[in-house]
Amino acid sequence: MKTDALFYRLFQELPACYFEAIGAGADGVEHRKLIELIEIVVSGHFPRMGRKELERMLQIKDFRETKVYQEALEEGIEQGREQTREEIALRLLKKKHPAQEVAELSGLSLRQVQSLRKKSGIQSKPQGSTS
Numbered sequence: 001m002k003t004d005a006l007f008y009r010l011f012q013e014l015p016a017c018y019f020e021a022i023g024a025g026a027d028g029v030e031h032r033k034l035i036e037l038i039e040i041v042v043s044g045h046f047p048r049m050g051r052k053e054l055e056r057m058l059q060i061k062d063f064r065e066t067k068v069y070q071e072a073l074e075e076g077i078e079q080g081r082e083q084t085r086e087e088i089a090l091r092l093l094k095k096k097h098p099a100q101e102v103a104e105l106s107g108l109s110l111r112q113v114q115s116l117r118k119k120s121g122i123q124s125k126p127q128g129s130t131s
Contacts, residue, residue, distance in 0.1 A: 036067045043068050089113055093122045 043054055043066075051069075055061070089106040093099075099117065103110045117124065 039066050040068050086112075086116060089116055090120060090122075093117050093120070096124075099124065 039058060042058060043049075046054070046057075049057070085106045085108050089102050089108050089112075092102040092105060093113070093116070097105075099110060099113045102108070103113045106113070108116070
């Protein structure tokens with residue numbers, strides 16, 4: 001596969017550039033961008049490697065300090081928040097709260113609430129019904 005060959009060739013030449021960059025000790029923006037780019041490429045090409053393995057390979061103290069890790073962490077946190085909002089909305093829908101109210105209380109948009117209701121098969125409260 002051409003992509004694998006490209007990554008293999010890149011990785012053959014990458015360590016020298018990476019270690020030269022981290023060894024240079026420069027604090028410039030371009031220097032940090034180069035290091036981040038290398039870390040992104042390496043972590044993206046080796047998705048099955050654990051954090052400790054990547055730290056050893058890249059000779060960094062803590063992979064959790066890399067931009068790649070921080071961005072992935074933020075995405076995970078946001079996905080968790082979205083899942084929580086959906087769980088709250090589902091509970092409210094099951095208790096027959098109006099979609100507009102569910103949207104306001106859960107932080108989801110009205111369109112998201114309506115989609116969630118449809119996807120979950122929860123029936124809305126009939127118009128004019130009192131409970």
